[in-house]
Amino acid sequence: MNLNNIHNVYFLGIGGIGMSALARYFHANKKQVAGYDKTQTDITDGLGVLGIDIHFEDAIENINTTFLSKENTLIVYTPAIPNGHKEYQYFIDNSFQVLKRSQVLGLITENTFCLAVAGTHGKTTTTSILGHLMYECNVPLTAFLGGVSENYNSNFIENGTKVSVVEADEFDRSFLTLSPDIACITSMDADHLDIYGDASEVTRSFEDFSKKVKSTGKLFVRNGLPIKGITYGIDDESDYSVKNIKIENGSYVFDVKTPETIIENIQFNLPGRHNLSNALIALAMAVEYGCPHWQLAKALASYKGVKRRFTYHIKTEDFVFIDDYAHHPEEINAVHQAVREMYPDKKVLAVFQPHLFSRTRDFVDDFAKSLSQFDEVILLDIYPARELPIEGVTSLWLLNKIDNKNKKVVSKKDLLAEIHDSRSQIVLTIGAGDIGEEVKKIKKEFTVES
Template identity: 85%
Template sequence: MNLNNIHNVYFIGIGGIGMSALARYFHANKKQVAGYDKTQTEITDGLEGLGIQIHFEEAVESIDTDFLNKNKTLIVYTPAIPIAHKELNYFKNNGYQVIKRSQALGLITENTYCLAIAGTHGKTTTTSILGHLMNECHVPVTAFLGGVSENYNSNLILNGTEVSVVEADEFDRSFLTLSPDLACITSMDADHLDIYGDASELKKSFEDFSKKIKPNGTLFVKNGLPLHGITYGIEDDSDYTIQNIKIENGTYVFDVKTPKTIFKKLQFNLPGRHNLSNALIALAMAVEYGCPIEELGKALASYKGVKRRFTYHIKTENLVFIDDYAHHPEEINAVHQAVREMYPNKKVLAVFQPHLYSRTRDFIDDFAKSLSQFDELLLLDIYPARELPIEGVTSKWLLGKINNKNKKLVSKKELLSQIHRSNSQIILTIGAGDIGEEVKHIKKEFSIEN
């Protein structure tokens, strides 16, 4: 398929974080763009602000007639869309060019120098850091991000088309559509078992991804993963490793040892050892590409983060409110480590919304263990996303397994009043569902008092 011959691109699920980045890309490249989503959000509002037509009812009749010209229109859909979706089936049954989001990303990046970030955790932050580093080093790069960068207030960095930086998403085996020049694998913890069935199949998909790297390309792997490549890690014997870590005024200061040299006194402002690891691999890939370390050091220090990744909403002497996307037990552990490192003597209240019935079922004991670490816990009902309920899989079941005397199952309506009853100095909201919509209410409520 030649994208130059496409005039219109229609997105089914245009409000998704990855889909909206593609919509912005095609719009910036002078294509006519429109789409459907079931929910109006800040993301869809932003797209509409660009002049992109979006409707929110599942109906072919709502699509602009120009987009029904099958010779001029490409249909892009997200795997999160139900297979019975009316619009998707109309296009499939009537001879349109219909591709998944990952296939569109593969088409866009196949003729670029592509840097891809894979792993069950850390993809979005690492991709965002790497995109920022490359942009600040004046590389002609397009970076597709799985979150909204605080530096650019966007999930797309557009500074040229010769180089691409992308998240290589393991969900639905999407990353196998890519053929990167440089790639990394940050982690291979079991996840998406609704797709893979078991952890061994997930591991095999990462092995398959490692074989998609172009001839003479380079693979980076976190030290300890069962794959061959350039290794990276923190305070270990990796090819790229962070040493001499200090915290000065809330900022990490550290050295990085590479196979060739040592870079002294780099600075990074995101808390948590997991974020240090993300910064390290982004830096390593930028060095491998050829970015000068002097510029990389300045760029790393100026990186601000990704929205909903350890995002501060209140930061006063009396109260700190942080929101994070963590939705897997290992991600919750990483957030817990970061909070304890930054605020070692303060009491922490966690508000968690489980994401997916299948993930809750598959990792129930690990979730219970990770959530037991907080001083207090408020647990919301499971966010179903693309799934139907599974009998017996409930937040009440999870709550019963959590070893914490200060735990409670709450509804969203009760949330503010329950937080008021806490005497914790740190409020932490975590989860990948619609808990992010509660953040503005919590911020408004407690900013008044602080």
């Protein structure tokens, strides 16, 4: 397909974080854009401000007639759209050009110099850092992010079209549509077992992705992963390594050893060793692209983060409220490490909303272990997303496996009262579901008091 011949793009699930970035891309490239989503959110409101027509009821009569003509029209859908969806079925039955989001991203990037970030954890933050670094170095890029960058208040960064910076998503093997010039793999932990079946298939998919890197390209891998490439790590003998780490005024200051030189006294403001690793690989990819060291160091110091990735909502001496998207045991471990490093002497309450019945079932013991590290734990009910309930898989089942006396399952309506009763000075909300809606309520409630 030649996207230059497409004039109208209609999105099924336009409010998704990846879908909305594509919608912004096509709108910026003067295409007619519209779409459906089941829920109105800040993301859909932001698209509406651009003049993109969005409706929230699955009904063919709600679709603008412009998009009911097959001529020069592309339909983009997210895998979360069920087969019984009326609008989806209409487009299929009438032989429209219908593509998954990942296929469209592959088409967009195939004629660019593509930098792709893969890994079960760290993709969004790393891609956001990389996009920011290259934008600040005036690279003519388009960056598609899986989260909202604090620097740009968007999941889309545009400064030209010669270079693309993308998340290479392993969910349903989407990243195999890409052919990157420079790529990295941050992690390969078991996840999405509802798709893959077992951990060996996850590993195999990353091996397949590594082979998608162009023969003239470069692949980076975090030191210790079972795939060959340029290595990176913290305080080790990797090709790219962080050295001489200090914490000054709540920020990291460190040196980076490259294969050619040492870049000294770099400042990075996000907490947590996982974020330090993300910053390192983003910097390494930008170095290999050809960005000047001094510009990269300056840009890294100005990076603000991604919304819902260790996002501070309240930060006083007496009370701190942080929100994070973590929804896998390893991600929760990373959040725990970060909060303990920043606040070693304070008690921490973790409010966790499990995401997906299948993920909770597959990693229940690992979730229990990671959550047991906090001083207090509150669980919300499991967020189902695209799944139906699985018998016996509940938040109470997970709670009973957590080794912590200060633990309970709480309904959303009782959450504020439970936080008031807590003895912790640090409150974390964690999860990938609709827990973000509770964040607004917590912030409003405790900003008044603090």
